[in-house]
Amino acid sequence: MRVHFIAIGGSAMHNLAIALHQKGFQVSGSDDEIFEPSKSRLKQHGLLPAKEGWYPEAICSDLDAIILGMHARKDNPELLEAQKLGLKIYSYPEYLYEQTNNKQRVVIGGSHGKTTTTAMVMHVLKELQMDFDYMVGAQLDGFDTMVKLTTEATIAIFEGDEYLSSPIDLTPKFHWYKPHIAMLTGIAWDHMNVFPTWENYISQFDKFTESIIDEGSLIYFDGDNELCKLATNHSSRIKAIPYNTIANTNDEGQAIVEWEGKRYPMEIFGDHNMQNMNGARLVCEQLGIENHAFLQAMQSFKGAAKRLQLLAKNDDTSIYLDFAHSPSKLQATTNAMKQQFKDRKLIAVMELHTFSSLNKDFLPQYNKTMNEADTAIVYFNPEVLEHKKLPAITPDEVLAAFGRIDLLVMTDSENLVKWIKQQDYANSNLLIMTSGNFSGVDLKTLATELI
Known part of the structure; x- marks a missing residue:
């Protein structure tokens, strides 16, 4: 089987490409940008495109299937060529x-x-x-x-x-x-x-x-x-x-x-x-x-990456990372930490990073979701709103949406890290919740430094 991936660099796409390669398929692919770890993993299996970009000349009638990733656009030149040739085009779940x-x-x-x-x-x-x-x-x-x-x-x-x-x-x-x-x-x-x-x-x-x-x-x-x-x-x-x-x-x-x-x-x-x-x-x-x-x-299951993942600990402090970003995930994760460590202070830091979480109309869904934390901080980067072409939000709007008057709202990554490092973690836990990384912070290194 000859299969070509349009937007092979995606998280799911490059893994499917590797899986089909390991199954014995002849796999090719393209993308206009490929980041780590996809890049190294594709290279390891001999699947990394020779150069980035879209090349409709790579699409030929003897391909058995085209697998189209979400990163591609409807007017992608390789996709248009595949449609012109009448090739079978699949999404990866299909x-x-x-x-x-x-x-x-x-x-x-x-x-x-x-x-x-x-x-x-x-x-x-x-x-x-x-x-x-x-x-x-x-x-x-x-x-x-x-x-x-x-x-x-x-x-x-x-x-x-x-x-x-x-x-x-x-x-x-x-x-x-x-x-x-x-x-x-x-x-x-x-x-x-x-x-x-x-x-x-x-x-x-x-x-x-x-x-x-x-x-x-x-x-x-x-x-x-x-x-x-x-x-x-x-x-x-x-x-x-x-x-x-x-x-x-x-x-x-x-x-x-x-x-x-x-x-x-x-x-x-x-x-x-x-x-x-x-x-x-x-x-x-x-x-x-x-x-x-x-x-x-x-008994030997330690959890999935970024799902209440223990980053570092000592005798009286544990630092956990969680992918939580939606209101239900945020509340469940905060509550779980407080329930499990009843005698420790809980400092919870959350980043608004996804399209929904940064949407002014969606923000009220977060009402009271961090109430179990002794100290709660919400961070967002205004530049991310611009990148996602969303209307601006203010710290006051975030404060009102979460329904907690002592909530700290921060918009500068350096100030956030400085604040985190200044806290006293004796008999305390730190819970970091984000689908991003607080605008480029190495969270594992930060946790190690705090401990």
């Missing part, structure tokens, strides 16, 4: 389905927790030496790539993202996968630039539930009213399986899961992680994995 349509597909979606839960399922299957294909939205310890596709595996585990598939395919990615086993962690409005209303956003999850194959399973968090409605509406066609927080205790900062008289100390903590774990347990149960085997395997 091609993932194409490669796994003869396998048992598991799809884990939801507005929050889907990467972590997918990582949990993958970790357990690997620990139990079960073969499987996968696609996950983060680089995980123990896995060389974010995508794996084989001929032999009979199971495929996919993280189900609701964002759009490609510039010419406005289907949410998770609508493509047609799962046998689906899991939804919760619905909290996100991607305001694509789904402008709450009702429009919810409808994408309804369509996803409709895509589950007949007599398939939907595992859903029963603390979410919208998911309960979905499960009820579709229960005549599929098996609806609810879950909530798995029974656990907090033993001096460590979560201990209690199951049928046995105790399983875990590396992860927090209600949302304990909920995700219970959902992952039910997914694995549907795959034939016994509960005690699941919990034993989970």
Whole structure:
């Protein structure tokens, strides 16, 4: 098979390119800019384009498939040439389905927790030496790539993202996968630039539930009213399986899961992680994995990158990094830290970085989301608003939106780092929440310096 990637440098795209190369496909690709780590990883596998840019002459009629990334535009010259030649053009989620349509597909979606839960399922299957294909939205310890596709595996585990598939395919990615086993962690409005209303956003999850194959399973968090409605509406066609927080205790900062008289100390903590774990347990149960085997395997799970990731610690201070940027993620992560370390002061620092989080109309969704922190700071860079072509917001507007009068709002990265370094971290934890890096801060180095 000869496959060409338009915008090969994307996070998911370059991983899919590597996976197909490892499967024996002849892979080529192009992009007008490729950053690390994509650049080094493509080069390692001999897939890095000789030069950046778009070259329609590389598109020929003997290509079996074109895979189009979101970074490309509708008027991309290679895309136009492929359309002119009548070549088959796929988005990457569409091609993932194409490669796994003869396998048992598991799809884990939801507005929050889907990467972590997918990582949990993958970790357990690997620990139990079960073969499987996968696609996950983060680089995980123990896995060389974010995508794996084989001929032999009979199971495929996919993280189900609701964002759009490609510039010419406005289907949410998770609508493509047609799962046998689906899991939804919760619905909290996100991607305001694509789904402008709450009702429009919810409808994408309804369509996803409709895509589950007949007599398939939907595992859903029963603390979410919208998911309960979905499960009820579709229960005549599929098996609806609810879950909530798995029974656990907090033993001096460590979560201990209690199951049928046995105790399983875990590396992860927090209600949302304990909920995700219970959902992952039910997914694995549907795959034939016994509960005690699941919990034993989970004891060595340390979490996905940037999902309550421990950056540094000493005897009385721990510094964690989390990808949290949406209101629901922000609140769940802040609450988890405070619940787990009740006797420590919590300093929480959050960056407004995504399109939705920097949108003036969306800001009120953050009301009271950081109230559990003893000290709360929100940072944003006004230049990012200009780059995203969004109307300016002011620190006062951010302060009002979060509904906390003692909130610190900062717009200068150097001043933020200076403030962080001046704090007393005795018997305190620092929680850093961002989908960026505070305008170029090396967060791992900063955490090490603080400790």
